[in-house]
Amino acid sequence: MAQGLSSETAEDRARVLFVDDDPDVLTSAQVLLERNGFGFAVARSPAEAWSVLAAQPVDVILLDLNFARGATSGAEGFAWLAEIRAHDPEAVVVVVTGHSGVNVAVAAMKAGAADFVMKPWNNPRFLETVRAAAALRRRPRSALTATGSAQDAPALDEDLLILGDSAPMRRLRDLIARVAPTGAAVLLHGEAGTGKDLAARVIHARSGRPGELVRLDIRGLGEIAAGALDVAIGQARGGTLLLDEIADLSPAAEARLLALLEAAPDVRLISTTRRRAEGLAGLRDDLLARLNTVEAVLPPLAARGEDLELLLEHFIRLFARRYGRAPKPLDSSAIDLVKTQPPPGQVRGLRQFAERAVVLSDDDVLTAADFAVPTPGPSVAAAGAPDLNLARSERTIVEAALKRHGHNVTRAARELGLTRAALYRRMVKHGL
Template structure:
């Protein structure tokens, strides 16, 4: 094994299984992360890449179909084409394990396992992962691309990305701002045979003829992503359609299907919409906002060298109830602010910039703003209001001394 210690993610709802795997693998110079369910697994993956994944296929007692595990396996492979997954199954689940291998798993281990067998299997998995990365390394410094969520529309979008990503088919992505259109486009490019070639972006809203010519030339042999294609000037549409030969073309639109079709010339529309993928607003995705929030907590804690702090129950309820008018972008910014500016052992409502007015149980998101001065002012004002301007209590909540809070109050005119 290389001198760098590999990291193994064990996804199993049985803590004894996670503990046993951890003891064995850590004795053999490996780092082990545990996750009790798929949601926890995505949080772990947000913290950084792993060299191999041990995946139990069932997360509820008495279940043997592996249905939940198969869904997670599909998502792991779709999120990272170089992922190496070893499924873990009981004696009666060999047929299920073989089915999982057909779905992309690299190997399987039977419970109760032999330590020698498990160790050898994990070592092979790590070697396979590193061989894959050596053959097709991920771009340096790029975070994992994950289209997270359990909403049916997101499941459908992931399925389409998995099916058409490896092809050269043109894809039109529609949906409101912050719904994940650009992320989906990046995943389509990452899954394609052109993944090592450029992914160039053309902002149709401000494009002119020289810009179109430059972006098309830069994308030669790769993929051209046309952002806000519905806003491209009608006079430029025939010229763009004429220049798209030899490229893989992806495009996004904030309009619905009918609006996008009405905004495009026939020639350009036929060139762009071989496959259409519609992405829903975050407010229409059920519990996905909370799943994404926990993902972003881990992502930014790692990025800024902060401890990974959980969400309080009140914060989790507020996130789930909020309408998030700015979509995933707004949620992401709120979590980033909370990681940067929050204090205490957990992330609470005030750190998120959410308020719970007395006249309603529905939270209202403070407008997403990454200016740290304005964000701090909003957090200080919210804490003071919540404690009826009791400076001692507000300072304690914010993790400040009374003097430090008074300085901030003076600074922001509070």
């Protein structure tokens, strides 16, 4: 039990994340806060902070405003403050500044920060500020729960993180910020694995709509799509209907969708397709006009520059925390390999590569060998043909999806293109 705690458990402690690149500042804050009963986590950059927040809940974020050498404007801190507030409007951020001065700290508060601390700080004043910030974070939840403890605060939803500093991703985040609060229909183009489903979920999450996000995969529905649309739109009343691979809609389903949309003006429509605009020429003009009020293209990794390295490091930190392991540095050979031979599956594939490397590597540094594409074992290669038994293949796929998502049924079902109920049936069927 940490000094300063009485009967309080570790789960009851307020948790603080300090985002700062100065190790002396972090050590000083950690000693002071842990002695006074706080949980403590560190991130040495805003990019690393996303990984921490996706892996564990925190009550208070202490944010330095400058990270680049010689910077005093606070621009980096302001940019990240805006992003975290967009992801979590209830986030409690206390800016910590020295060089930038009081005027910049006050400007940060106008931008959404809860308070500020000046370096070098006065310990009693610092503790008072952090305690007040923690109480601010817990106050709304305490009215709804019996304890109001930190365990009630969810970690940042990693499924709603759009990371990247490249120009295409900045444009995408700006478009989402503009369109999300409206009811405009959105059409998302992009290769498999680029994040179309993620963009749709973020748009819905930031829309403020009271209804649910209901996803319907058009592929393979054929002539039953018209009936499936009736059910999906009924579930999406007051919310958002996500139509995946809209270009595969049958003519009969096109007519039915138009009629349903006329009768359900409270349903917001988001559609996705792997095809570019010219590949949608087969759709009815009046339907296409309802789908593409706003269009956005999700760029492939090859067009995102240094985002690939940023994403790889994020996924490594995320899975290291998730599996209780120390994050390992990336050898330059690993970065060069992933850049020259990107994994199949775009961002989704990169995420899987990182998870596998974290799980399997026994070395202190992740090298190119940890990111090599796995080759079939001798028995598989000798067979010369895939296993065509449907039951065995289905069990393998379902088991892999569950394992990949830590047996989170909702996320596994989403990746498999199934409803939770359908996935539960398959789990029972295969004894999973």
